[in-house]
Structures are given as C-alpha cells and as structure tokens.
C-alpha cells in the first residue's frame with residue numbers, strides 16, 4: 430500500500446499524562462498500512478517517505494477520531510413516534526415504534542456520527558426479537574452496515590433475563606394488568622425471552638465471527654441491574670473473565686434504579702455488582718447519574734470508567750451526572766450520545782459542548798470540566814472503554830490512523846483571537862459543517878463533505894419509501910399495547926421513590 434502523509438497547521442496527537450493536549454504545528458502523520466508510522470514536521474515525514482501521497486494543508490487541523498461510547502439505534506425514538514418520557518415510562522412508550530430495516534437504520538445514524546467526526550462507536554444493541562438465529566441475523570445487519578460505511582464499531586448484544594417492562598418479574602406485571610390485555614403482553618414478552626445459555630451461545634458466535642476484526646469487535650453488555658438475575662450477573666462476570674473483553678453496563682441511570690437496587694440488595698447497585706467481581710478497569714458504567722459518594726469512591730478504587738450520556742440524561746429527566754466528582758477522583762469519563770442528542774441527532778461536537786457547559790456549578794472557583802478534559806473524553810477515554818483500547822484515541826506512532834480533518838478556516842472565520850488555544854476553540858466553536866474529512870484505519874470514509882463508500886441520499890430515500898408504507902398489523906397491535914399498558918406502568922412506580930433522601934452533588938439554585 431502507498432504511504433500517505435496527512436498534515437495540517439495544527440495536529441492534536443493526544444493528551445499527556447496530566448491531561449494537557451499534545452499539539453504539533455505545521456505537522457502531520459505518516460500513514461502506512463492503516464497505522465500512524467511516524468509523526469512530526471512535514472519535511473521530516475517527506476524525508477522518511479519521499480514517495481508518499483501528501484494530503485491536508487495549512488488550512489486544516491487534524492485530530493484523533495472521536496468515540497461515541499454509548500449508542501443504540503439509528504432513527505430516533507422521537508422520529509418513530511415516541512416522545513421523551515422518564516426512562517421507566519419510555520420503555521412502554523417505545524413499544525409503539527415502527528420496525529426499520531437494521532442496515533438502513535444503522536447507516537442513518539452512522540452518517541450523523543461520521544459527519545461530526547466520530548470514527549468509532551460503541552453499539553449497544555438492546556434487543557432483537559426471535560430465535561438465536563434471528564438475533565444473530567439482526568447483529569449481522571448492524572455490523573454489515575458499519576463495514577459498508579467503513580466505521581469502526583464495538584458491537585454488543587445486551588444480556589438480560591428478567592423484568593423486561595418494569596422493575597419486577599414479567600409474570601407479576603402481567604398479573605397487574607386487566608385480563609383483556611394479558612395475551613398481548615405475554616406475546617410481547619415471549620418474543621424477547623431467550624434463555625441465558627442461548628444468549629451466551631449468541632455471544633460466543635458473535636465473538637467467533639467478529640472478535641478478532643480489524644474494524645469490528647465485540648464486547649459484553651449486561652443491560653442493567655434490574656434486567657439481570659444473579660445468575661445472569663455471574664454469567665456476565667464469567668464471560669468477562671474468560672474473554673478479557675470490556676464490559677459496558679447501564680447503571681444508576683435514574684432515581685428509580687437507585688431505589689430498585691436498595692429494594693433488591695439493601696444497598697447500592699455498584700456495591701452489589703462488586704460482589705460479583707464485575708468492577709474493574711474493564712468495566713464501564715453507562716450513565717451513573719445516581720452514584721453516591723460511596724459509589725464514586727468504589728468506582729475510583731476499582732478503576733472503572735463512566736460513560737457520560739449528557740443529552741439523554743436531560744431528555745429522559747434522569748438528572749445530571751456528577752461528572753465534576755468523577756473527574757476529581759480521576760475516573761476516566763467517556764462520552765455517549767445514547768439514543769439521540771439534544772437536537773435529536775448524533776452530533777458529537779455538540780455533545781462535547783453540552784458536557785462542557787452543563788457541569789458549571791455556580792461560584793467563582795467552582796469546579797467544571799475544561800475543554801481539554803471534554804476532548805479527552807471524546808477521544809482517549811472513550812477509546813479506553815472499547816476493545817480497541819490502546820489502538821485508537823490518539824495519533825501516536827503505532828496507533829490506528831483514525832482522524833478528523835477540520836477546515837480550520839471555516840471554524841475560525843472571520844476571526845478568532847489567538848488568546849484562546851486550539852483545544853478551547855475546537856471544542857467551543859467547531860461545527861459538523863467544518864468537518865472536512867474523516868479517515869478510519871488510513872482510509873477516507875468521508876471526504877470533503879461526502880461519504881465515500883455509501884450514497885447517503887439513496888439510503889435516506891429508501892428509508893422514506895419504506896416508512897411511507899402503511900403500518901403493518903404487528904405495528905398497529907404494538908401501538909395499541911403501548912397505549913393500553915402505559916397507565917399500568919405508571920401506577921407501578923407510584924410511591925417507588927418514597928423514603929429516598931437525596932442531597933444533590935451539585936447545587937444549581939436555592940429555594941430558601
């Protein structure tokens with residue numbers, strides 16, 4: 430393969446051990462076999478590889494590709510008909526969503542991610558109905574879409590074996606609803622009731638097919654404490670030990686989940702997971718909004734990562750994660766856009782800005798994340814939560830050539846004072862429209878504002894055509910089920926939070 434040199438007026442290599450950005454001026458990377466072979470001034474790279482194709486230029490800036498460390502679906506629940514609800518009601522509301530072809534669906538959000546600089550996604554596939562064969566076929570559709578567009582993806586199929594609609598056993602919830610509603614509810618549960626050994630078989634098959642991939646890898650995703658029996662938690666811990674793969678788990682996303690953990694274990698969700706040996710540097714907490722001070726101390730002690738899903742926490746009324754406390758304890762924090770960001774899309778630059786601004790506690794000397802910390806979340810720390818850890822997230826020699834090329838003139842036009850450093854300007858001003866090109870493993874997948882390998886307009890037209898067809902009978906029945914079951918889901922949570930006395934991590938306003 431021909432060597433390439435990619436250079437810009439500014440190159441962000443990554444971050445040093447104290448979190449400071451490592452910047453190079455008028456510098457680039459020499460790319461060989463998909464990896465960064467060398468880094469430095471343009472002249473020295475040319476001397477090392479005189480035949481190399483030189484790309485980039487003085488009007489550009491080059492950064493490591495971003496990692497969206499928590500992602501589920503393509504077309505958003507809102508697009509498909511479910512308004513935002515608190516998570517616990519949202520599960521029911523989302524029963525009504527239309528069926529979308531998984532390849533088209535995955536491409537839809539991949540477009541949005543890539544055009545905002547995302548090169549790697551942690552795809553958490555929450556549920557696929559049917560037999561093990563059907564579940565594997567669904568996984569292959571998602572993975573196939575990432576292969577098609579050229580994105581790097583860590584794929585997981587959620588492990589869960591109980592409490593599928595509310596935080597109690599399916600059969601107990603069925604018993605709460607009127608008799609007329611029971612057959613439809615039971616039929617729904619039966620579509621998603623694979624036994625634990627079958628789920629392990631699916632995981633092993635996914636690992637066999639994709640575990641050693643260059644751009645696609647697999648990881649373990651126990652869905653959330655309430656969704657896993659003790660046996661399932663033991664199974665997840667065993668899989669992690671057997672494979673050495675990272676684990677990503679929704680934990681303490683909402684106050685109801687905090688209350689659930691108390692009801693189940695008499696204590697905190699995190700302390701309970703620790704009993705199963707799950708917590709360690711390979712473990713990432715998705716959300717972690719309701720972590721107590723003791724949880725944060727335990728997470729720091731065990732070396733776990735947290736994935737901060739800022740937009741999602743706002744949209745579903747989950748609360749504000751104590752990110753300032755995580756950072757104070759040196760817990761690596763990744764960023765995830767989850768189902769969709771604050772604008773109902775997957776714009777990583779915007780998500781970074783939201784994370785930057787949300788944790789500004791009032792007070793002259795109060796804590797808040799810096800732009801450099803946020804950019805590190807979106808690169809190196811996100812990378813750390815995936816099976817590509819140590820291979821992506823920075824542009825040092827030996828790392829994968831996953832990078833974003835910004836049209837820096839567009840970012841700074843018509844003026845940007847140089848009193849502010851590169852990272853400050855990038856995180857606070859760069860928009861998706863100033864992302865010029867995106868490279869994964871040395872290959873351009875987005876170039877000068879166009880997708881190289883997939884025709885975006887054709888995919889969108891196909892989605893539009895398919896969803897313009899009338900709803901299927903199954904979709905109509907699920908809409909009815911969503912509507913009919915909602916009051917019973919709502920009543921299940923009445924009084925659920927009684928007795929929970931919370932003293933917030935952040936003081937955002939005062940009433941006395």
Ligand SMILES: [Zn+2]
Pocket residue numbers: 499501553679715767768
């Ligand atoms: Zn999630």
